[in-house]
Amino acid sequence: MPQGPSLKALLRSLDLEREDDIPDLAWLERSYQDPAPFWALLEEHARLVASPAGKSRPGVAIDLYADAVARHADTDRIALRYFDRRARAFRDLSFTELDETASAVAAAWEAEGIAPGDPIAILLPLGPDYLIAFAAALRLGACASFLPPDYDRHLALRLAGAKPKRVVFNPRRKPPIEKKYETLFLDIELRGRAARVPPHSFAPDEPCAAILSPVRAPLGKPVLLSAEDALLNALRDAVIALRLSPGRTLAAPGLHPEQHFPSLLFAVLLAGATLVHVDIDDLAADPSLLAASPINVLAIPHALCEILRARPLPSIPGLEHWIRPVDEPLDWLSYRDFIQKNNLAQIPVSNFLADAASGGFVFFSTRRPGSPSARIMPSAGRPFALFDPASGELSTAGHGLFVPLPSKKPLADGVYVIARQGAEYLYGSTRVPRRAARVVPESEIAALLAELPFVAGSCIAPVPGSPGARFDFHLVVYTGARPGEDPDALREDRRAAVEKAIRERLGPDAQPDRIELFALFPVREGQKVDAAACRAQYLSGRLERKAREPALQMLAELRGATLGD
Structure with a gap:
């Protein structure tokens, strides 16, 4: 901050040598109270250190393409190093190639009628x-x-x-979309002769993305991300949390494509760094792919932790820092075993929680060698307050519901419960049960299962989780009852049909940890299933007792015979 500590001093305050070291984070507290000097210091750093310098001027004009792509095009920097499954080899996409190809695609899209502000949906892996x-x-x-x-x-x-104007996908991998969207097809393989206009310069508050975040409720409602928020948050995350700079590399296998990207990608490109991409399924088959190319910063979600516990690596070339999604369940024993087997005890680890709709990291943390923890800090330069999650009043106890400011509806805007611990905080949980930070799509599951002929209704019940997990999510399926039907004989086939429908049509976020089938009818409120009442019956054990009661089974069969589902 001007006339205050330098950026190097701020970074040093985050690097600790031991787990019990106490950091001096006075600068971070000041950045919450008075953000402007922090952002000024970060912008000054970007101008002085970046080569060539970026063109954006916060508060005036935001040149996202120039800063993230074009300014690196005359260098030998690599934007993406990716594992080509068919060739069984890594390939590079340089910033030069990215600039040339993206400019040609943009020229073709412009000829197709795409203009600034037009909503487009990009459906690509x-x-x-x-x-x-x-x-x-x-x-x-x-x-x-x-x-x-x-x-x-x-x-x-x-x-x-x-509501996209056009939908972008690869015609060789056509996504399963409705016919009305197929008619909006915009080909990623189109190429124009030359871009006819310079890259678009965004106004600071102009939306550059409409993020469909799995963290935000209701699901399916896009959150408009302004160009200035996208730029500043990516710059902060690249410099402060990830320590990215030209030529450095980051890999993030297994991170969520809608929660973590595209904001993580933008931070990498803005820094002139390289994203090393290997699909988590390829790593499950061959973990040594992580050692095939130097990786400076590695995200290790729980899925990758388990892969490397089972098949550890003697070393990961170039690794200087690994990061863990703090919203994922923390299984201390698993992570400590992973650290020991992969010789990572001396490599600093930090935590993060990202939401692309917020423009990047919501929380980050200090860096310490050793085992992971639940330590976090709210990201610098973004004011917040803690509220009592029950009353919605400001909390004076040092713990509560984290709410970014300004906020008119704290209970609606707050998702995460955190608690103060010295100069840092501890991540607790989400205010209501979620899978990591992501909303469980209960209504989508219910609508899908209602199409199966044997389903009379369903609900999702969160229960205290297995070791390391905060919640497991049980899917309660009511199959109704019909005279002469043997629900025990049908149970496994029906369970398999439910699993298949969810796996193939909704994806992993919707997969329950357990499926329970009951040959009963759900509680209804009017024509709709009363999910809250059904959930309460299951969690109290009453539903299990009802399923064992012969008289209630007979009544259910009578209802099925006379009224149907």
């Missing part, structure tokens, strides 16, 4: 096409939404919310 579409959208000033190209019911709700 993370890889070179994703980066090219991402950059082309920035160049044109389009307002992009990003979705993986799988699971028709998952896509249907989110495309309905995004």
Whole structure:
């Protein structure tokens, strides 16, 4: 901050040598109370250190494409290093190639009628096409939404919310979308001769993306991300939390495509760093792929932790720092075993929680060697307050519901419960049960299962989790009862049909930890299933007792015979 500590001093305050070291984070507290000097210091750093310097001027004009792509195009920097499954080899996409290809795609899209502010949906897996579409959208000033190209019911709700003018996908991997969206097809393989206009310069509050975040309720409602928020948060995350700079590399296998991207990608590109991408399924088959290319910063979600526990690596070349999603369940024993087996005891680890709709990291943490923890701090430069999650009043106890400011509805805007611990905080949980930070799509599951002929209703019941987990989510399925039907004989086939429908049409976020089938009818309020009442019956054990009561079974069969489902 001007006439205060330098950026190097701020970074040193976050680097601790022992788990019990106490950091001096007075600068961080000041950044919450008076953000302007922090952002001024960060912008000054970007101007002095970056080569060539960026063009954006916060508060005036935001040149996202110039800063994230074009200014690196005359260097030898690599934007993406990715594992090509068919060739069984790593390939590079340089910033030069990214700039040339994205400019050609943008020219073709412009000829197709795409103009600044137009909503487009990009349905591509993370890889070179994703980066090219991402950059082309920035160049044109389009307002992009990003979705993986799988699971028709998952896509249907989110495309309905995004209302795209055009839908981008690879024709060789056509996503399962409705016919009306197929007619909006915008080909990622189109190329124009040359861009006819310079890259779009965004106004500071102009939306650059419409994020369909799995963290925000209701699901399927896009959150508009302003260009200035996207720029500043990515710059902060790259410099403060990730320590990225030109030539450095980051890998994030297994992170959530809608929660963590595209904001994490933008932080990498803005820094002139390299994203190393290997699909988590490829690592499950061959963990040594992580050692095939130097990685300076590695995200290790629980899925990757388990892969490397089972098949550890003697070393990961270049590794200087690993990061853990703090919203995921923390299984202390598993992570300590992972650290010991992979010789990571001396490598600093830090925590983060990201939401692309917020423009990047909501929480980050100090860096300490050793075992992971639940320590966090709210990201610098963003004011917040803690509220009592029951009353909605300001908390004076040092713990409560984290709410970004300003906020008119704290209980609606707050998701995470945190507690003060010295100069830092501890991450507790979400205010209501979630899978990590993500909303469990109960209504989407119920609507899908209602199409199965044997389902009379369903609800999701969160229960205290297995070791390391905060909650397990049980799917309670009511199959009704019919005279002469043997529910025990049908149970496994029906369970398999439920699992298949969810797996193939909604995807992993909707997969329950357990499926319970009951040959009973759900409680209803009018024509709708009363999910709260059904959940209460299951959690209290009453539903299990009802299922064992012969008289209630007979009544259910009578209802099935006379009234149907």
